[in-house]
Amino acid sequence: MTTVSAAVTVSASGLTLRYGATRALDDVSLRLGRGVTGLLGPNGAGKTTLLRVLATSVPAASGAFTVLGHDPASAHGRQEVRRALGYLPQTPGFHPDFTPFEFVDYVAILKELTDRAARHREVRRVLDEVGLAEVRGKRIKKLSGGMRQRVALAAALVGDPGFLVLDEPTVGLDPEQRMRFRELIAQAGEGRTVLLSTHQTEDVAMLCHRVLVMAGGRVRFDGTPAELAARAAGRVWRSTARDPGAKAGWRTGTGGYRNVGDPPEGADLLEPTLEDGYLLTLDGDRGDRGDRGDRGDHGDRAEATA
Template sequence: MTLATDTAVRADGVVLRYGRTTALDGVSLSLGTGVTGLLGPNGAGKTTLLRVIATAVRPDSGTVSAFGHDALTGPGRLAVRRRLGYLPQDPGFHPSFTAFEFVDYVAILKELTVRSARHAEVRRVLAQVGLDEQRGKRIRALSGGMRQRVALAAALVGDPALLILDEPTVGLDPEQRMRFRELFADLGEDRAVLLSTHQTEDVMSLCRTVVVLDEGRVRFDGTPVELAAQAAGRVWTSETRATGALASWRTGTGSYRQVGDPPLGADLLEPTIEDGYLTLVGLRATEDPR
């Protein structure tokens, strides 16, 4: 496991079960300043892990600490939440709220009690995500991309030192995704950001560290370059589809890009993060884009 010198968050041996299902099975990781990407197939336990770190769910065993506070105690949990920004998959919008009213409501929950200062903070974060001119619009009238930006603005209230983002670019068009990447890169300059995503290009563009979670266990913890290297010597191109390849698809040039055990003399290619990820978790990673 890669240990950051400026560790903000540490989880050790985290186990969480739902009935007979083990969602997290001894997960350990640490987060420092910068963006850490969390990859994994559906059912890997990514959202559960984010909820544990965000103090929304208590694990059955293991420890979680942030900024020197034990997140599993009452006082520690409160201290962590005061420095936390959390964007869940479903932010729970009230459709009749305006963008300003929703973020203002979250600001109240974050204990910003002085009205003038709170409203100034709401305007600041809405401007930060590019919604200054849309702050008076009702959420039900906003596009999906704008709703995601409202949710992100709410997570940014109070300038949190730890930002947890669960699939923040899902459903966004390429231009919106690029704008979000720019913002996340800026945010990661001076805080810890944990980003769960299925977009391997997001990881390559943003993340200093990437963690691959599979079946509730950490399968990889390292840099994007090290993840790509997991597939070194296992990616090749040919004119026909190879039987037995882990993954094989026809490219725009008409040739096949293949991941697995190459035949003798194969024309090897430089592996990507996606290749390394597929090598680690297999075809289950391609079954569902969520």
Template structure:
């Protein structure tokens, strides 16, 4: 399959801090999850791919467009939908006016065609009924859906979503996941998240980042399988475990190298993620 995004050797430092360290990846159609702890470089990678900030080194293309040239950057941006980590709004705008504003930024100057498109995306995210409400009067979940509608306007081929489910309650999160799953049909979506459930439910592929580098690149099942035979239960916190936490039943769930005779548990995606964070890179991403 022809890759939507092809990146090689992306490196970016903020002062002395490496935010991206020689990152290479290829993205194809469907939803790809980007997991990692705070400071892993997820947001920086998304900002570079969205052309919000330039990398110090490395090259990438999106749908064949090279952002290294002014024309390539503009063509790339025409194919881009971007939902930043903390999307800003003009709070006095209505939901319709805000999405309309973003549509104008996407060069849709024909009023009728633009309004049809704005109505379409507001309907797609289930906000038709509140289209005339000011954004400052909408709930957090609704605002997030307004931001998603703004990212979807113009039917972009590459959708970049930076932690879109943060701050949403469980019901809103489920609704949002449905929307992202629908958005992933027929286009490439890169979804940064802290939530392994987001990845488990949405993504056909997952990338794990840590300290600006890619630590894992594969399917969610492969990430889960990394922790096979590495998860065990104990009554007390096991000091030899790479990670351990108390479960709702009061016992501890540990990830790492189990002691002899330990009660092994079936691994989850979260176990595979935690195991990978503390381990060596499994394989570098495809160049």
């Protein structure tokens, strides 16, 4: 868990963006401080749209936000926000013939580091930071998926940005790579504001001092991971067979069932986890919207029984 500062560095109010009839962002307001904030939500929740708006890639139809005191409503303010920004998009693209050094150097030039010697120093620093110093001269197309993701993180970190936006950086990584990447994100969160979009509740549990849950373009929860888990207090129980009264239930490794919802009288209650709180938060949203979306990381094994 990273060091947390109470000072607000990123502030947004009333962000709204429609794509046709779909509200990708619906009156989103938030205030972020230093440290890593997790952004959880199913596909189509509006996470990536929110990150793109905060990264100044697409403008919101209404609402406003500031990053480190800069308002991107004006061209000058937008440029200042971009100077303070490190962005790792959901599917970072690379010029495959570039080496990690050349690619990060290219991004450093886009970040206005034109002095060759100073830029090369900075590129070496970030490549060292993400552990790619040894392969800096190898073609990116010959690197593993985990290494490519670290190249993208190095590109986001170049220029020492104050606001880091990471869109599902751990997707597609094996467990070992994921752990290595979490270490890097935790390190990057020291002294910076990091907004981390993820499907992995484990990412949030291990890295974040705060978590936002989005669904249907709105922020459904804003608090600490412990508070999100506490939402499920007294609402998680064990049974030998699937409980038809549960909102969600799944068979565990020990053969019993773990149920989330409103427990029957005398149920064998379990300690709630972050994931339980997340599922219940989403379930409330599905109840509001009347549809059934993806269940995030555990969509493959959770069974809706309500």
